[in-house]
Amino acid sequence: FESMKAIYSLNHLVGNVGKKGWVILNPESPLDGVNPASPGDPYTDFRELSNDIDSGSVKVLMVKGADPYYGLPDVVGFKSRISKIETIVSFSGMMDDTTSMADLILPEHNWLEDWGTDIPVSGVGYQTIGFQQPVVRPFFESRGDNLGTKGFADVLMTLSQVMDLDLGLNGETFKDVIEDGARQLFAMNRGSISANSFGDFWNGVLQRGGWWDINAKGPDYVKPNAIEKVPDPIIVGNGDFYLQPFPSAALYDGSGASLPWLQAMPDPVSTATWQTWVEINHKEADKLGIKEGDEIEVTSSTGKTIKALAMPNPATPNDVIGIPFGQGHRDYGRYATGRGANVMEILSDISDARTGSLAWAANKVTIKPTGEWIRVPKFENTVPEFPRDEHHDIIQIYSKDEMNDHH
Template sequence: MKMDRRSFLSFVIGGAAGTTLSPLPWKLTDDLAIWSQNWPWTPVPEKGEVSYANTTCMLCPGGCGITVRKVGDRAVKIEGTKGHPVNNGGICILGLSGLQLLYGPTRVPSPLRRTGERGENRWQKVSWDEALAWVAEKLADLRGKRLSHTVACISGTDGGTVPRLMERFLTAFGSPNFIRTPSMRDSYEMTLHLMQGAQASIGFDIENADFIVSFGSGILEGWGSPVRMFRANSVWKENGVKVVQIEPRLSNTAAKSDKWLPIHPGTEGALALGLAHVILKESLYRKDFVGTHTSGFDRWSKEVVEEWTPEQVETVTGIDKSTIVDLAKSFANAKKPLAICGRGKGNTAGGIGEFMAVHSLNALMGNINRKGGVWAVPGSDHIHWPEVEMDAVASAGMQQTRIDGAGTDKFMHARHLLHRVPEMINAGDPSLVQALFVLDANPYYTLSDKALLKKAWAKIPFILSFSSFMDETAQNADLILPNHMYLERYEDVPYAEGFNKPFIGLAKPVVSPQFDTLHTGDAILRLAKALGDPVEKAFPWEDYEGCLDDTFGDQWEELQEIGYRVESDFEPGSRNTAFETASRKFEFIPEESKDAAKNVMVKAEGEEPAYPLVLIPYDSPRLASGFIGDPPFMIKTVPDTVLKENDLLVEVHPKTAQSLGISEGKPAVLKTPKGEARVRVHLFEGIMPGLVAMPTGLGHQAYDGYLAGKGINFNDLIGPVEDEVSGLDAAWGIRAKLSRV
């Protein structure tokens, strides 16, 4: 057949038309789509039998009950446990993200020994035997040199069996330096101790209060036990309970409150005394309580009436005096008014003067140890271990002054003063800390004044982290002995923050350990064994589970089954017995801290005009700012007005920004006496002019690529401000300068 031009074109065009009209191209497109949608790298989750396991969340001190949904041996979802006394089915954003921590790339897979320089993140895997032997050798060496007291432990919690085992280890070894990380727990414990003579945790019967005045407490940011507070807030809404939020920034709590009173930061204590002034002047306080159960009232009220008139308080706080009078009257006229403090999530200690001023408001209303009020909740009493028999080395070590100075004449009532430690280390030569243990804490990230901290860190010859995760502290340690993470281990949770009943939760393993980790309780026991007597004989238990079994005795099985123990019918002591001060009364002016009332305000570091603005931190429920960093799910929920790519946005009032010539989203340099950072600016009408607000919980250098390098760590820009009376770190902000670039 001859192929001419005409037949060739007919063939091609006809063929194309024929193919187009046939189903072939459609079929091919469809197949292509299906094929591209079935690429084998899109995971197909394995099926399996569904089961549920209950345990206690340990990501914050909230003590919530969680239920883990499992498919086969995989944990697939965390939910709140229905009927749990603390959170009754609710769960917070961090608790929900727990499985990303369990299975995530931030886990420390096995004991790791540093090979490069500190912080270089170069590690060598070592076996547990090798690692523990190495630690034991270091410790034995220090003990041999009579330097046992130079071993210190920074712990995120106390009271539970694991921190108590650690404390016991240090005691038997010969060191008084068990130091808890700072939080409002410190200041509230001290308030209860000074004013009520109680060794107790603070509890708030918030569900039954009918008027709440919050001096900057982030009720909806994570203060107290977060889910409980969220639930209480909803109950308040249903019952028409009024909430007044006093803070310089329109936070979530302020936005949800019935009244937001912007205040000059750091003057909250003055406002509390201003309210007290009005209540005293108008004679609105509960005379029955004040008359019979308090001491020092006359002197205190005279001072308050003289010094804290609404006019003076208006000048200090910036709140209108008529507003002060109205607020004081509404507060006093409520049946069960409640005043609370502890800024934001309560991750900082705060000044004792401020806490006592706020607590005095509760005392004026007789709202202590009664329904809807503030309760002194006795600490958990489940641990009754035999006294440690100390040898000469241990006794000598225990008689040494604590590194942080807590309990000395100067800081008689303070139990833990971690912020003082870097300074003390830098002052000594050689370092007063020769070996540092870190347990459930991330001080390398959370401690302020980074220059001082880094200098001190470099002086500590040996740093051991027990972290399950590669956090900043672990990354800058010499050895990591990874604990099982909370979903893999047993541990008692000795309280739920701010809960008004004695409570113990139990964390139970819901999955088997995913990596070559070891329970820190067991690590401590094995270390004690390796050291031999007298340390060894302080630990008569085979392993940690044996210790738990022994500690809880016949209640162990029940605790395992129910998962928590709560004294639901707990009533705080009757007033005649509740106050254990020398006078057996509530002390308005405790003898030991006479000056606290004069010290209700603590000044921020830095001076004008070099630093014309004030930088304050703000907490967000979507940003974990404690020892755990944000898992990927949480960081995903952070708005683009807080974080844009890797840039952090600070909040500034439009007028302030205008005066600096900075507009929305523009870069700027933020400088404080402690540091400098490049930020971007977000204009926000909800912040007082003259302030700069920065979110906490960002600026991590460790963890994974989903978190590291995003934003700025607020702790890099601030330093501690020591409260003269208590020694606690009372810093609430720092003076700053913002300039355009």
């Protein structure tokens, strides 16, 4: 957050806001109620949710597009408190960790089967709305209207109809609502699609995947807020290594762990697959007597411990270990359940003061070999020796103190 704030401030300082190739600001949406997606609920809201559950004030929990049982640190207490909720409703299409605790499962359509609209957050500087239409029929459609899957918006609209609630929407289905938005664009008589009738306009929107108006541009100036002093980082723990969790290139945050072809996709750097590994500097590993495949216990200041396989390499800083997100699911199908470790479990309850996000890189941990060894499944097999820069093609940059030490 602080880095992005500094970047935009510097661009404002040199007059690059509103210029092509630099910072382009987006205009307001042409449709009321259709806006860019919000960044999501911050970690502090989930912490508050856990406390509300503990107090008994949460009677019904509806979960869509999230897996808090898997994704929250253990110290938040969500796992031990979730059983206090009277009714849990999940809209997941997979039996993930949270869904396995649900009382009612209403699996929503896959995004390839559903309708939707979207305004890109990183826009192009003029009014743009993307229209999403199903590219395949719902896979379980043949089972009947009340069996199989249903769009999340349609579920909520159906519930409102049963409860006799007026949502103020023009339509009985989500497709009707999206089509009504297209009618409003047609009535504006501008933009990328010219048509004599709404039917032709609607077909044009679906053919192009959206609507845009290059003449409806965003502002070329914005008054920035004052730049505040960047707060000092807060690091928790007295361990020897900074813990740097990182999204897996294949599994991302763990949402792809149920797919075997993603489990088998090699990491771009280590080429490791199907497991959780610990990236550690090879010289530090030598000092500790750790070799590739050694099982390591990683313990944080919370007292929680996970086990993962060592992957020494020359690219990791001496005082850092890196562990990918993605594995360690309690439930998530045959390919993910019980595989590897979930680094989220050992993180401390620390949040960024300004954004409320989880400060997942603010932990120092201790590591200890268990004495067990397991071959790391990976694409490149075994590297007998790290590459060497014999011709000195790589430029090494020293700090001033290091230069003095060298001389």
